[in-house]
Amino acid sequence: MAEADASIFASMRSVPEREVADHDALMAAVSQTREPFIARGLVRDWPIVEAGLSSAKDAREHILSKAHNVPFTVSIGEDGGGGRLFYGEDMKVNFRTSQARLADIFRHYDEHEGKIDAPLMYLGSIDMKVFFDGLVDANPSPVADHNPLQSIWIGGRTRIAAHNDFPDNLACCAVGRRRFTLFPPDQFDNLYLGPIDNTPAGRAVSMVDFHAPDFDAFPRFADALEVAQVAELEPGDALFIPSMWWHHVEGLADFNVLINYWWRRAANFLGQPQEALYHAILAIRDLPDDDKAIWRALFDHYVFENDPQVAEHIPADARGALAPLTAQTAGQLRAFLLRTLSR
Incomplete structure (x- = not known):
């Protein structure tokens, strides 16, 4: 060696x-x-x-x-x-x-x-x-x-x-x-x-x-x-x-x-960030720059900043994935992604 x-x-x-x-x-x-x-x-x-x-x-x-x-x-x-x-x-x-x-x-x-x-x-x-x-x-x-x-x-x-x-x-x-x-x-x-x-x-x-x-x-x-x-x-x-x-x-x-x-320091029912990166490469990376700028702002809004104002105008029982995830709503989101990715 x-x-x-x-x-x-x-x-x-x-x-x-x-x-x-x-x-x-x-x-x-x-x-x-x-x-x-x-x-x-x-x-x-x-x-x-x-x-x-x-x-x-x-x-x-x-x-x-x-x-x-x-x-x-x-x-x-x-x-x-x-x-x-x-x-x-x-x-x-x-x-x-x-x-x-x-x-x-x-x-x-x-x-x-x-x-x-x-x-x-x-x-x-x-x-x-x-x-x-x-x-x-x-x-x-x-x-x-x-x-x-x-x-x-x-x-x-x-x-x-x-x-x-x-x-x-x-x-x-x-x-x-x-x-x-x-x-x-x-x-x-x-x-x-x-x-x-x-x-x-x-x-x-x-x-x-x-x-x-x-x-x-x-x-x-x-x-x-x-x-x-x-x-x-x-x-x-x-x-x-x-x-x-x-x-x-x-x-x-x-x-x-x-x-x-x-x-993990977060709940085990949450997804793997690496998989989100793969999906972002698939769906966003090769878009035109002006489109990517829009999606960057949306990611900041919904994911990285996630300010309470994102969903406070929606009735609490209707916020779905915009509310803090539970094992049930995480499972529903995962099932939705599986359906869309298999099309």
Whole structure:
């Protein structure tokens, strides 16, 4: 795996650390900030952390003991990819996906442990409640009050291109070591995002190789580095990543396990903003400029400003989608969109 230019990370500001003594302190810290922070040792008492500190093989045995005997989706990297799950020169992803039992996947790690050129196998965003029995209970969520989606990520020395996620995220380093490079939400232009409909994992990613940034091709990346923050996590450490913060993720050990928790600050029945962006590209982006200006004003009126005067002249029981959405009215709006999009 290619070594990164250490000076890039050395010049970055470290993500702040917060003393988080218990669950209540964590909830308070999360509710009080829209900035990332590290909680050192937050999940140090997890059995999976203890197993990993003994050996990578012990960690695998702990995970395998609680896995359902079903096929798992695994990403298999191309030779020479340097651990980077990205695009090839043809702009197709440089890995393929396959199905395999977890025991067979872990046998691969047993056979290649300690080898620098080990073939890349990566398990990404595996739902812990669906694919395991008891793994969640054995390693309890620090943010259970948020009813989060709980996922496990397993791999070797991997590099995941900078991307963002809509939900808030608590990323817990269970085994190995992780490095996160983070950027505020407004840095999307300086990160040179790739396609939004052809992505390695569903989100647009930065086209910049953080291990060898080409400042001639991506000059504004230098501006992004001015506001970058870096977090290096040891087993038991956790990182809070607020919604829409960009993060580049690296596995720094031969075997790494991350457990993360995603949750929304808004009601779960609301739609996904990314889908609205796709629809706006379909319906608005290629209109004449004067038409787009009208629609921009309407979006401001109904969506971004949403002043009470938008609907105050309409009887309260007749405001429909202009009233605050409920699960029922959100469902009606979703059904309407499905009908119109299927025409």
